[in-house]
Amino acid sequence: MVKIYIDPGHGGNDPGAVSNGLSEKNLTLQIGHFLSDYLNKNYQDVSVQMSRTKDETVSLRERTNKANNWGADLYLSIHVNAGGGSGFESYIFNGQFANQSRTKQLRSQIHDTIVSEMNWNDRGKKEANFHVLRETRMSAVLTESGFIDHRQEARLMRNNDWLKKVAVSHAKGIARAFNLKETSQSLLDDPLYRVVVGSFLKEKNAREKVDLLKKKGYESYIFPFAQQNKRYYRVIAGAFRQRENANRRVNDLKKDGFESFIVEV
Numbered sequence: 001m002v003k004i005y006i007d008p009g010h011g012g013n014d015p016g017a018v019s020n021g022l023s024e025k026n027l028t029l030q031i032g033h034f035l036s037d038y039l040n041k042n043y044q045d046v047s048v049q050m051s052r053t054k055d056e057t058v059s060l061r062e063r064t065n066k067a068n069n070w071g072a073d074l075y076l077s078i079h080v081n082a083g084g085g086s087g088f089e090s091y092i093f094n095g096q097f098a099n100q101s102r103t104k105q106l107r108s109q110i111h112d113t114i115v116s117e118m119n120w121n122d123r124g125k126k127e128a129n130f131h132v133l134r135e136t137r138m139s140a141v142l143t144e145s146g147f148i149d150h151r152q153e154a155r156l157m158r159n160n161d162w163l164k165k166v167a168v169s170h171a172k173g174i175a176r177a178f179n180l181k182e183t184s185q186s187l188l189d190d191p192l193y194r195v196v197v198g199s200f201l202k203e204k205n206a207r208e209k210v211d212l213l214k215k216k217g218y219e220s221y222i223f224p225f226a227q228q229n230k231r232y233y234r235v236i237a238g239a240f241r242q243r244e245n246a247n248r249r250v251n252d253l254k255k256d257g258f259e260s261f262i263v264e265v
């Protein structure tokens with residue numbers, strides 16, 4: 001089992017880079033969710049955890065502690081760049097560390113796959129003294145996918161399909177680096193069933209729903225998505241491989257007073 005820890009950069013009271021009406025924290029979260037879903041669905045023997053699954057404040061220390069305690073094989077921190085420029089770059093730690101040559105190799109495979117899948121302007125394989133690269137006991141890679149303050153790239157970032165493509169390019173890079181086997185076609189034909197407890201125009205309302213669900217013992221998260229130029233915040237209370245499990249969740253929710261429905265992804 002290969003353990004992949006996905007860290008959507010920033011969140012909560014730290015928006016990251018903000019430009020062109022976009023916040024980095026929302027983009028990294030969306031890419032992170034797409035990446036997690038894609039890995040779970042398309043590859044065998046892979047396990048995924050995320051440093052955050054919603055718009056919340058999580059300290060850098062909490063993020064790396066969680067990955068270290070879990071014993072992840074890869075720490076992948078997702079970011080979006082700013083400061084003038086365009087294209088893609090990635091980072092590993094700039095000091096000496098135990099699994100350095102392995103990390104260099106993994107990063108090269110992930111980096112090269114992303115650049116070629118996205119046909120991206122390659123800004124290079126870089127090194128830096130970032131907390132998430134330094135304080136992780138496993139190989140750690142940080143990616144910067146495009147520039148939020150670059151007008152054309154920002155326009156692409158508004159499109160969910162494009163964010164999904166970024167996530168898929170990361171997944172393919174990880175698959176190459178860890179030699180992940182693709183899920184057999186018969187399993188792929190089974191979609192993932194997500195249980196939706198509501199879609200809201202205001203994030204605040206979605207968050208209130210998440211809190212209510214939590215009180216009744218349901219872990220849920222907010223998944224932002226765009227439809228007909230409107231941004232919605234969808235509350236998801238479970239994702240299942242088997243429809244009967246999703247149905248069971250819908251019934252449980254109903255008993256606790258929550259109306260829900262199932263979407264296939």
Ligand SMILES: [Zn+2]
Pocket residue numbers: 009010016017024079080
């Ligand atoms: Zn960032």
